[in-house]
Amino acid sequence: xxxxxxxxxxxxxxxxxxxxxxLSELDRDSSRLGLPRSVREAASVVYRNAVENKLxxxxxxxxxxxxxxxxxxxxxxxxRTLDEIAEVSRVSKKEVGRTYRFLTRELNIKLPPTSxxxxxxxxxxxxNLSGEVQSKAIEIIEKAMEKGLTSGRGPTGVAAAALxxxxxxxxxxxxxxxxxxxxxxxxxxxxxxxxxxTEQLDMxxxx
Amino acid sequence: xxxxEIKVENIVASAALGKSLDLPQVAPALEGVEYxxxxxxxxxxxxxxxxxxxxxxxxxxxxxxxxxxxxxxKKAIHxxxxxxxALDTEIPHEFEIKIQNIVASANLGKxxxxxxxxxxxxxxxxxxxxxxxxxxRLDDPKVVLLLFGSGKVxxxxxxxFxxxxxxxxxxxxRLAELDLI
DNA sequence: GCTTTAAAAAGTAAGTT
DNA sequence: AACTTACTTTATAAAGC
Numbered sequence: 001x002x003x004x005x006x007x008x009x010x011x012x013x014x015x016x017x018x019x020x021x022x023l024s025e026l027d028r029d030s031s032r033l034g035l036p037r038s039v040r041e042a043a044s045v046v047y048r049n050a051v052e053n054k055l056x057x058x059x060x061x062x063x064x065x066x067x068x069x070x071x072x073x074x075x076x077x078x079x080r081t082l083d084e085i086a087e088v089s090r091v092s093k094k095e096v097g098r099t100y101r102f103l104t105r106e107l108n109i110k111l112p113p114t115s116x117x118x119x120x121x122x123x124x125x126x127x128n129l130s131g132e133v134q135s136k137a138i139e140i141i142e143k144a145m146e147k148g149l150t151s152g153r154g155p156t157g158v159a160a161a162a163l164x165x166x167x168x169x170x171x172x173x174x175x176x177x178x179x180x181x182x183x184x185x186x187x188x189x190x191x192x193x194x195x196x197x198t199e200q201l202d203m204x205x206x207x
Numbered sequence: 208x209x210x211x212e213i214k215v216e217n218i219v220a221s222a223a224l225g226k227s228l229d230l231p232q233v234a235p236a237l238e239g240v241e242y243x244x245x246x247x248x249x250x251x252x253x254x255x256x257x258x259x260x261x262x263x264x265x266x267x268x269x270x271x272x273x274x275x276x277x278x279x280x281k282k283a284i285h286x287x288x289x290x291x292x293a294l295d296t297e298i299p300h301e302f303e304i305k306i307q308n309i310v311a312s313a314n315l316g317k318x319x320x321x322x323x324x325x326x327x328x329x330x331x332x333x334x335x336x337x338x339x340x341x342x343x344r345l346d347d348p349k350v351v352l353l354l355f356g357s358g359k360v361x362x363x364x365x366x367x368f369x370x371x372x373x374x375x376x377x378x379x380x381r382l383a384e385l386d387l388i
Numbered sequence: 389g390c391t392t393t394a395a396a397a398a399g400t401a402a403g404t405t
Numbered sequence: 406a407a408c409t410t411a412c413t414t415t416a417t418a419a420a421g422c
Contacts, residue, residue, distance in 0.1 A: 058389095081336060097337060113325060113333050151321040151356030152339030152398060186401060188406090217395035221418045247392045248420045260393045262419060270418045272394040308417040312396050338414045339398045351415050353397060361396050363416045390422080397414090404408075 025065045032088035033080055043072035055106050066091040067099035079114045116141045119159035126182045127174050129167055136166035143201050157185045161193030211313055211375050219308040220280045224267040226297055233291040252287055259283040311371040315358040315379055317388050327385045350374035
């Protein structure tokens with residue numbers, strides 16, 4: 001009985017140690033991404049649920065932490081791309097994506113695909129664009145979604161193009177290069193998206 | 208009601224010769240064959256006609272990929288095996304060939320709003336950040352389909368042409384039922 | 389899980405011209 | 406800005422790490 005007791009202590013000690021490690025990893029990743037405490041806490045909830053459901057087996061703590069954070073960002077509408085998560089964690093983009101799918105499936109977390117709208121506030125503030133430009137960009141994105149112009153397109157590219165167009169329309173023009181760098185897409189992508197948006201929505205010649 | 212035309216794009220087939228092979232010994236019979244055992248345990252032999260690639264293992268088993276018809280796949284396997292037999296007369300003339308996977312493409316005719324499909328259709332995965340297609344897993348014919356905004360579709364995982372065809376048809380019917388097409 | 393093969397879909401990326 | 410090449414996703418077998 002004594003051995004059994006000691007074993008339990010040893011195991012719970014390891015469990016606590018792992019949780020402490022996971023939370024420190026979460027803090028590190030979160031601060032590098034400049035995420036608010038609320039998102040970090042949402043991620044810790046996902047992580048604890050993963051542990052309770054024994055979903056860590058065969059997976060690295062770093063990977064589960066990264067995937068939990070990716071899911072939390074999406075659920076809190078302050079999405080980070082898989083590339084951004086992979087950059088700050090020491091987990092590959094592939095592993096983060098794989099673990100994310102596993103967690104959402106096993107924990108029955110149902111998240112709709114990331115909306116380009118959720119990227120607007122962050123990109124806009126990093127570009128020092130006004131609230132008016134943000135509203136205009138969101139308006140453009142919503143019209144685009146209604147017309148099915150976002151199916152299959154990367155959310156960041158759509159958000160970037162909408163912000164670019166809005167910045168020009170409201171006289172706060174930013175270069176495609178600046179918007180592209182902040183959004184993490186290429187100028188070619190912004191060009192392809194804005195051509196499509198300006199042509200199939202209203203605004204034409206304005207640019 | 209089922210007028211979906213599918214096009215077979217790729218077929219994967221496997222075969223077991225029932226006799227182990229000495230790869231270094233039979234390799235010379237296959238012009239242009241590649242063999243880097245540290246990298247991959249099998250010989251990689253690419254045929255121009257039918258345009259296919261064969262993976263040949265020391266166990267005597269092989270895999271053929273790239274054919275666009277079951278007949279071409281079998282033909283390619285026999286061409287490779289016949290060439291090896293020139294350097295190993297023990298290789299049997301009769302052996303089984305099994306179709307492992309058939310990849311087909313089709314066009315549903317109408318564009319799809321993937322966001323809507325993702326919300327209403329069951330067993331789907333849609334992550335446009337990573338890939339433009341929506342993944343739809345069917346249980347009946349056990350196949351997986353990739354649905355695109357253009358209305359074009361890819362069906363994979365089928366072991367027979369019929370299953371690939373049925374998979375696309377069932378998908379089209381389900382989309383119609385949900386008023387997504 | 390990875391390695392290697394083939395092929396389509398459509399978006400995105402990178403390197404040339 | 407056009408081209409070309411290439412990677413993302415799906416399935417699948419093979420032998421071995």
